[in-house]
Amino acid sequence: MKDSQLYKVNKNKLHYLDGMRGLMAINVILCHFVCVYYPQMYFESAANQSYGFLSLFATTPLSITVNGNIAVLYFMALTGFLVGMSTFTKKSQGISFFVKKTISRYTRLLPVIFFTTLITYFMMVFDLQKHLAITDNLVNKYFLQCYCNFTPTIKSLLINIFIKPFLLGSDYVGPFWTIHCEFLGYILVLFLAMTLRNNKYRRLLYIGVALLVIAMTSLPVFDMYYAVFIMGLLVADLKFNNQNQTMLSKYYSSLLNSKWCLIISYLVGIYFSCCTMFSTPLYSWWFSIPFVPKPLLRGVGISLLIFAFTQTPKIQKFLSCKPILLLGECSFETYAIHWPLMLSLEAFLFIAFRDVMSYNASALLSFFITLIVIYFVSFLMHYSIKRCNETFKKLNSKNNKL
Numbered sequence: 001m002k003d004s005q006l007y008k009v010n011k012n013k014l015h016y017l018d019g020m021r022g023l024m025a026i027n028v029i030l031c032h033f034v035c036v037y038y039p040q041m042y043f044e045s046a047a048n049q050s051y052g053f054l055s056l057f058a059t060t061p062l063s064i065t066v067n068g069n070i071a072v073l074y075f076m077a078l079t080g081f082l083v084g085m086s087t088f089t090k091k092s093q094g095i096s097f098f099v100k101k102t103i104s105r106y107t108r109l110l111p112v113i114f115f116t117t118l119i120t121y122f123m124m125v126f127d128l129q130k131h132l133a134i135t136d137n138l139v140n141k142y143f144l145q146c147y148c149n150f151t152p153t154i155k156s157l158l159i160n161i162f163i164k165p166f167l168l169g170s171d172y173v174g175p176f177w178t179i180h181c182e183f184l185g186y187i188l189v190l191f192l193a194m195t196l197r198n199n200k201y202r203r204l205l206y207i208g209v210a211l212l213v214i215a216m217t218s219l220p221v222f223d224m225y226y227a228v229f230i231m232g233l234l235v236a237d238l239k240f241n242n243q244n245q246t247m248l249s250k251y252y253s254s255l256l257n258s259k260w261c262l263i264i265s266y267l268v269g270i271y272f273s274c275c276t277m278f279s280t281p282l283y284s285w286w287f288s289i290p291f292v293p294k295p296l297l298r299g300v301g302i303s304l305l306i307f308a309f310t311q312t313p314k315i316q317k318f319l320s321c322k323p324i325l326l327l328g329e330c331s332f333e334t335y336a337i338h339w340p341l342m343l344s345l346e347a348f349l350f351i352a353f354r355d356v357m358s359y360n361a362s363a364l365l366s367f368f369i370t371l372i373v374i375y376f377v378s379f380l381m382h383y384s385i386k387r388c389n390e391t392f393k394k395l396n397s398k399n400n401k402l
Contacts, residue, residue: 014085015328016309017078019319022327024071025334028175029371031068032342036131037350037363039140041066044278046140061274061282070273070298072178073228077303079182080189080232087193088241098194105186106166109179111385113170116336117161120172123344124152130347138359147174148343173339178225185229193233200244206234214291228299235307257311265308272301330375330382337381338374346370
């Protein structure tokens with residue numbers, strides 16, 4: 001396929017993927033809520049020591065609603081898909097484009113990391129985070145003690161804004177452990193998409209690199225999650241890249257567009273995506289296979305669902321409705337800011353309510369109040385950063401004209 005024959009993608013038609021991102025952000029919030037207040041819904045040890053609906057919930061596919069790992073894997077697979085789509089629908093670019101996109105990714109992530117980490121720092125300095133003060137025995141105090149349980153310094157603040165999240169993780173914001181995967185995974189799939197886009201055997205090479213990453217996860221440099229980025233890239237390649245096809249391409253291309261393939265993608269995608277946090281009879285036999293961890297199954301499932309979504313107008317229409325799209329617009333800000341607010345406001349409210357209410361009432365009421373604040377702050381942060389970016393672009397444009 002020549003450059004003049006490249007696909008022209010209407011990005012407005014892909015809004016449903018951002019809508020799904022908004023729903024996944026809610027999934028992460030629910031996950032962290034149950035990890036603290038209803039650990040029997042998430043952790044195997046707690047579920048084994050409990051009886052009733054909550055512990056049963058954790059062993060069924062229903063646990064997808066509070067499994068934050070699913071949301072994280074969706075973000076990763078979606079990044080691989082969007083990078084691939086963007087690369088395959090444009091003319092071939094050189095090293096300068098690669099460097100420019102890498103810097104752009106860093107600057108895209110940095111403002112949210114900056115504000116969230118700074119807010120967390122001041123909350124710690126002024127003792128506004130109350131999660132360590134919760135004494136209720138029903139709460140997962142071990143989980144809470146893993147976070148923000150240190151003395152903050154200016155040096156650690158700066159390192160945790162500009163360097164550490166992009167390479168290792170974050171001491172201040174727990175969910176930022178995904179940022180280094182997001183940043184390095186983006187670079188990986190961008191490199192693969194740019195260098196292999198014209199290779200006849202690129203799809204086999206994508207799978208080979210993904211298997212290599214999975215096989216080498218015992219080494220600190222490698223992370224199994226990078227394989228999920230490549231899965232998303234593979235879906236984009238199948239959807240948007242028709243260059244230098246093999247002899248078999250015409251056969252599986254028609255298969256991929258068939259109704260049966262769509263049905264199988266949904267069935268297998270839902271089954272794998274719903275993989276529980278710990279081994280259950282519905283999934284246990286998969287884990288006897290070497291190099292098949294739970295996140296890998298979920299990653300395969302989510303990638304299949306992204307592929308299925310691209311061929312299902314009704315799902316696209318639902319995920320593109322305005323309320324869901326609004327949630328999707330500020331999904332990254334929601335993902336970031338919910339953590340310091342849950343450790344501060346939600347913990348403070350729970351401690352206050354616990355003196356006059358039951359455990360369930362205290363936990364749920366503090367959660368819903370905090371959820372409202374989370375979205376208020378998320379929208380405020382999103383549109384503030386957006387306005388700053390627009391102002392900066394205008395100033396830069398004027399300077400270039402001068």
